[in-house]
Amino acid sequence: MLTTNRLRQQLAQKQTVFGLIASVPAPIMIEVIAYAGFDFVIIDMEHVMINPETVEHMIRVAEQSGITPLVRIAEINAKEILRVLDSGAMGIVIPQVEHKEQVEAVIQAAKYFPIGQRSMNSGRPGIFGRDDLADYMERANHEIMIIPMIETVQGVEQIDEILSVEGIDMILEGAADLSQSYGVPWQTEHTLVRQALDHIQQVATSRQIPYCAIPRQINQYEHWQNKGVHAFVLGDERGIAFRALQSKLAQFPVINTDRSQTEL
Template identity: 60%
Template structure:
């Protein structure tokens, strides 16, 4: 059911928050992420084959572990966003955002009237109608986070316009695809990529929208903290598990 969005509350209080992208379609790993001390999880529907029931179980696991479940959808699809939110997601992450129109469409899909056009439902986020549905609608509009990912040259160029849409809860960088957009694939530390990230951060600061960084190399986390950034995604659990497996095997030899 819809509860207080802990990620949202911590960001508003200026507290540091840490999240992971969940790429393994299993509720167990989400529960592990929560008990490992993370604040939020981004369940990935963009790069992962995953069925709706599994998404709902992963959201339920996040609730049990008391971390905020966000879901990354492949695109702004009103019907898919509706099902994800009706499953209990507390936020929607949209990849490859390049225009204000995409964000306006997201607001319309994810928010109830009078802000948007999300279809009314009294399912599990509303505790199946146990309380006032009028209050639920208001709370849902207040607590659902809308998060654009900026992953292209065009997105960087239009960042101020994108972030001018009311109701955005955080902006997430996407340096990997951004590097490809700039013609330097996987070179996330290239000067042109770092300049793009800085432009997004500066625009987010101007718009007073929390910026979420993804530290990839030693020193990047500290550098962002010194710039006043409080939100971080520390990769995905699949990559972390793979490196841990490699290290475990190597340490025996």
Template identity: 55%
Template sequence: MLYDNRLKQAIGEGREVFGVLASIPAAASIELIGEAGFDFVVIDTEHVMINPETVEHMIRTAERYRLTPLVRVPDGDPKRMLRLLDAGAQGIVLPQVEDAATVRDAVSACKYAPEGRRSLNAGRPGSFGRTSLADYVGHANDTVMVVAMIETERGVTNIEAIAAEPGLDLVLEGAADLSQSLGVSWQTNHPHVQAALAHAASVSLAHGVAWCTFLRHDGDGPRWRARGVTTFMLGDERGIAFRALMQARRQAQTSLAGADPAAGHPDQENS
């Protein structure tokens, strides 16, 4: 069945929520994210090779944790979006959005009539027809989110028209690609990048569309919160795991370097 979209509800109520990208193609990745207490997850099919069955298992696992599952697609192919929504995705994340027409087409592909042209199907989100499909259609239109990523200079330039497009629920920043577009690759904290993000966020919020930012640098959270942002991403689970592993290794090396070899291992006393 299609659960209520807890992310959409939280945004509407102005509550802070935290999400992470899932780039490891395994349901176990979603279990870790869910157990860690995140509110939503963005399953990445833009940069990662994940087969359709695995994506569905990842969505199913997110449902188990009441973790809102969004899926980032590689492009605006309506058939791909249809299959992901029929698998139970509660939202589609569109990369590299640069104009209102892209959002308009995505909304049409994600919503059933009269709001869109999504093909009807009595699959798993509709409980395979166990309950009224007429009721399901309305629930799906209220539940499914359309998220636009602003990742280029052109996207920032057209943010007014993009944010004004009906059916857009959330704008997610893509500072890494935006830095490249602005000629300062990987300098996500560069003044030009930050100014572009601040402008796009201001316009989005003025149109009543929530803004989601990545927390990359110290002090990012309070600064964005002061601007009215309540939706945050903490990167992808691969990077988080990598940094945690590096830190664990460094701590072990530091501990061993400071140990007294003559003291022996504490367990040796009881052996």
């Protein structure tokens, strides 16, 4: 069911919001993330094998638990975007954006006339035609978010053109892939990467487009806060769960005893 996009409202009010990438294809993980206190979740279809029915269930759980569900698509495919939105997603995250035409193509697929040409449907977001469908289309055009990710040198170089596209609701960094694009893989604190991210944020701010950072350390979070950034993605739940499990196990060290001393 299409509701008011709470994340969109929070960004407009410059509230600090926290999101998480959902890489485990299981609805219960969305529930865990929501009740842990996160504001939004990015259901990942780019790096994860996941079927459409599971995506719809994850979106449904997000709706019920009060967290804004976004979906990172695997590629720019109008039919895939249509199915994701007809399942109830409140926004499309576009990976590997390098030129404005990519964003324009997603807007055409994600928005109804007069903005785009999304195929009309009276499914679950429109409550199966219970309410006025023309009104639903207008609300959908307002509530659905378009969020490009900048993850390559080409994307950084084209950031002015990319952000000139009307209808972008937030810009998301991709420091990991960006570091590889600059030839320094996984060195997300490298000077080239940091300068690129700062440039993206400056251009976004000049165009009044919210910038979303992915801080990996507390000093990175403080850096972006000092620059007036209010939106943060704190990694993915797989990595957080893995580190938590490691930490838990480390609390109970194995004590090796010499069994030979106890044997007869």
